[in-house]
Amino acid sequence: MRKFFVVMAAGFSLAAGVNQEVLAGFIGLPRAAYSNIDRIRFDQPTLAPMAYTQFCLRYANECNDRKVRFRGGPVRLDESRWAELATVNREVNARIRPERNERGYAGDKWLIGPLRGDCNDYAVTKRHELMERGWSARNLLLSEVVTSGGEHHLILVVRTSGGDFVLDNLTQQVRPWSRVPYHWVRIQRPDGSQLWSSVANRSA
Numbered sequence: 638m639r640k641f642f643v644v645m646a647a648g649f650s651l652a653a654g655v656n657q658e659v660l661a662g663f664i665g666l667p668r669a670a671y672s673n674i675d676r677i678r679f680d681q682p683t684l685a686p687m688a689y690t691q692f693c694l695r696y697a698n699e700c701n702d703r704k705v706r707f708r709g710g711p712v713r714l715d716e717s718r719w720a721e722l723a724t725v726n727r728e729v730n731a732r733i734r735p736e737r738n739e740r741g742y743a744g745d746k747w748l749i750g751p752l753r754g755d756c757n758d759y760a761v762t763k764r765h766e767l768m769e770r771g772w773s774a775r776n777l778l779l780s781e782v783v784t785s786g787g788e789h790h791l792i793l794v795v796r797t798s799g800g801d802f803v804l805d806n807l808t809q810q811v812r813p814w815s816r817v818p819y820h821w822v823r824i825q826r827p828d829g830s831q832l833w834s835s836v837a838n839r840s841a
Contacts, residue, residue: 712795760779
């Protein structure tokens with residue numbers, strides 16, 4: 638039975654476009670080993686981006702701090718949950734046509750489901766769709782990073798029992814947070830506050 642499960646897991650990884658090394662990191666992982674998984678460490682509280690504040694005014698339900706939405710720890714990662722992450726990342730990337738923001742902060746609007754948009758729109762749309770599928774807001778954290786080219790970039794970090802994973806419009810792969818080539822600036826806090834946090838281990 639164990640052999641059959643491993644074979645099925647490998648087949649699933651190929652079908653979903655998932656790196657087998659990543660898949661092996663959470664399939665069958667003992668609960669006692671979760672504490673050893675590399676996770677983002679929250680450092681000092683910091684202000685949220687101004688565009689996030691405007692986003693919350695536009696989409697109040699997306700920023701609702703009702704305690705029920707922030708109970709519990711990272712979601713248990715299984716094949717079904719992983720498939721949802723891969724599907725949402727792939728489909729949102731395909732649905733929104735990339736459009737560069739040429740107006741700087743003045744044009745920095747975070748919109749859910751636009752026909753065209755930049756990284757901010759991809760990230761908040763993925764977060765919205767996962768919440769619609771029952772994922773807790775506590776485990777869906779927007780994060781600001783800087784690319785190797787020096788550009789600020791918004792991604793979605795998903796906290797799971799198998800580690801923290803990144804959904805990114807620059808790739809179809811769902812990757813562990815420590816495998817992305819970014820410098821980490823700040824991230825939403827999972828406690829439901831409007832504050833964000835700097836990241837203690839900032840470089841991948």
